[in-house]
Every structure is written in structure tokens, then in C-alpha cells.
Amino acid sequence: MQQIEIVSRFMKNIVWVLAMEGILAIVVGVLVIIYPDLLGILVGTLTVIAGITSLVLAIKVDKYSKLKIDL
Helix, strand or coil: CHHHHHHHHHHHHHHHHHHHHHHHHHHHHHHHHHCHHHHHHHHHHHHHHHHHHHHHHHHHHHHHCCCCCCC
8 A cells, every 4th residue: 555655645746746837837928928028037947947847757757667556
């Protein structure tokens, strides 16, 4: 049962990170519409954050991809 709980928690983490990244993308999009002069800075910041979260998710997926589940 311990392994199933780990996988469930891992999936919740993935959903949380992707939801936060999506909300951040929407906020950046709205800010670009309101303040077009900030386009470069906001897009650059969003790209860096998306890259970092993608690397973190890749590391976590690699860590848990070797997990065996016994039912």
C-alpha cells in the first residue's frame, strides 16, 4: 500500500505544478494585454519558470518511473 500512496501523492504534485503554471501563464497574458511594454520581461520570466518546473517534473518522473507496484 505504501507504493500506491507514493504514486498518488506524485500525481497530485504534477497536477498542482501544472495548474500553477497555467494560472501564471494566464496572469502574464493579462498583464501583457494591459501593459504591452512589459511583454519581453514577462514572457522571459514565464519561459524561465516553465523551464524550471519542467526540469523538476522530469526529475520526479524519472525518480518514480522505476517504482514497482505490487497489488
